[in-house]
Amino acid sequence: MRSEADQAAAMVLVVEDEVALSDVVQAYLAKAGYATSSARSGPEAVEMARTMSPDVIVLDLGLPGLDGLEVMRRIRAFSDCYVLITTARSEEVDRLVGLSVGADDYLTKPFSVRELVARVQAVLRRPRVESGNASGMVRTFGELEIDTTAQEVRLAGRPVPLTPTERGLLMTLAHRPGQAFSRGQLMEAVWGDSWIGDDHIVDVHIANLRRKLDETAESARYVTTVRGIGYRMGRG
Numbered sequence: 342m343r344s345e346a347d348q349a350a351a352m353v354l355v356v357e358d359e360v361a362l363s364d365v366v367q368a369y370l371a372k373a374g375y376a377t378s379s380a381r382s383g384p385e386a387v388e389m390a391r392t393m394s395p396d397v398i399v400l401d402l403g404l405p406g407l408d409g410l411e412v413m414r415r416i417r418a419f420s421d422c423y424v425l426i427t428t429a430r431s432e433e434v435d436r437l438v439g440l441s442v443g444a445d446d447y448l449t450k451p452f453s454v455r456e457l458v459a460r461v462q463a464v465l466r467r468p469r470v471e472s473g474n475a476s477g478m479v480r481t482f483g484e485l486e487i488d489t490t491a492q493e494v495r496l497a498g499r500p501v502p503l504t505p506t507e508r509g510l511l512m513t514l515a516h517r518p519g520q521a522f523s524r525g526q527l528m529e530a531v532w533g534d535s536w537i538g539d540d541h542i543v544d545v546h547i548a549n550l551r552r553k554l555d556e557t558a559e560s561a562r563y564v565t566t567v568r569g570i571g572y573r574m575g576r577g
Contacts, residue, residue: 350376351375351376351396351397351465352375352376352377352378352393352394352395352396352397353370353375353376353377353378353395353396353397353398353399353461354377354378354379354380354386354389354390354393354395354397354398354399355367355370355377355378355379355380355399356379356380356381356383356386356398356399356400356401356404356409356412357379357381357399357401357427358381358382358401358403358404358405359401360381363379363381365454366399366454366457367379369454369455369457369458370458370461373458373461373462375461378393378395381405382404382405382406382407383404383405383406383407383408383409383411383412384406384407385406386398386400386404386407386412386416387407387412387415387416390416390419390420390422391416391419391420394420394422395422396422396423396465397422397423397424397425397461397464397465398416398422398423398424398425399425399427399457399461400412400413400424400425400426400427400444401426401427401428402426402427402428402429402430403428403429403430409426409428410442413426413442413443413444414442414443416443417442417443417502417504421502421503421504421505421508422505423445423446423464423465423505424443424444424445425444425445425446425447425448425457425460425461425464426444426446426447426448427447427448427449427450427452427457428447428448428449428450429449429450430449440542440545440546440549441545441548441549443504443549445464445504445505445506446460446463446464446542448460463532463533466533480515480518482515482518482562482563482574482575483562483563484496484497484498485554485562485563487511487512487515489512489515489516492508492512494508494511496554496555501553501554502553503550503553504546504549506531506532506546507546507549507550507553509530509531510527510531510543510546510547510550511550511564513527513530513531514527514564514572514573514574515574517574518573518574518575519573519574519575520573520574521567521570521571521572521573522570522571522572522573523570523571524540524543524544524571525540526571527543527571527572528540528542528543543571543572547564547572550564551563551564563575
């Protein structure tokens with residue numbers, strides 16, 4: 342887990358084309374001790390994310406140049422930083438689409454800037470999964486290899502690019518193979534007890550994780566649904 346000093350040193354990139362809103366968000370983040378920078382368009386956001394390597398990106402979906410979802414897809418090709426999306430679209434489908442391309446959290450406009458800062462603080466405080474003892478540094482499940490110390494995942498010998506949230510879920514499940522974890526237990530392990538929201542977010546990230554592991558809920562080889570409980574590592 343980050344120390345308070347680490348959190349204060351974190352860089353937050355605010356991607357928002359409404360100048361007044363961007364300035365207010367940056368002011369509140371700076372007051373909370375974070376370094377900030379801003380981008381006004383989709384292409385600028387991708388370039389700044391590449392050159393600055395921010396710890397967190399606050400990303401508006403309605404951007405000129407490139408849609409926010411496309412911005413996130415491009416950023417996920419080279420970065421696993423935390424992404425918090427903001428959107429004026431209140432429909433559930435829009436929020437789920439945002440999460441499905443790699444966002445870690447979301448806020449619907451209009452939102453409280455204090456709450457946004459709290460969400461940024463929450464993702465940076467997320468506990469890291471313990472690697473266990475030295476004898477269990479690499480866990481193997483068929484073609485899937487999980488290096489809990491290096492925090493690396495390989496499938497059939499090739500690296501699997503995971504977001505921090507997806508990696509945290511997989512490491513948590515792999516740490517105790519065969520154990521059924523409830524959504525609440527997974528949220529506590531990966532999001533921490535300071536996260537605000539419902540446990541449906543777990544299902545979205547598990548679906549993303551399964552897609553990257555070349556499996557589905559119906560043909561799960563690695564992450565199995567346990568009806569009425571949640572998920573476990575291993576076949577059902």
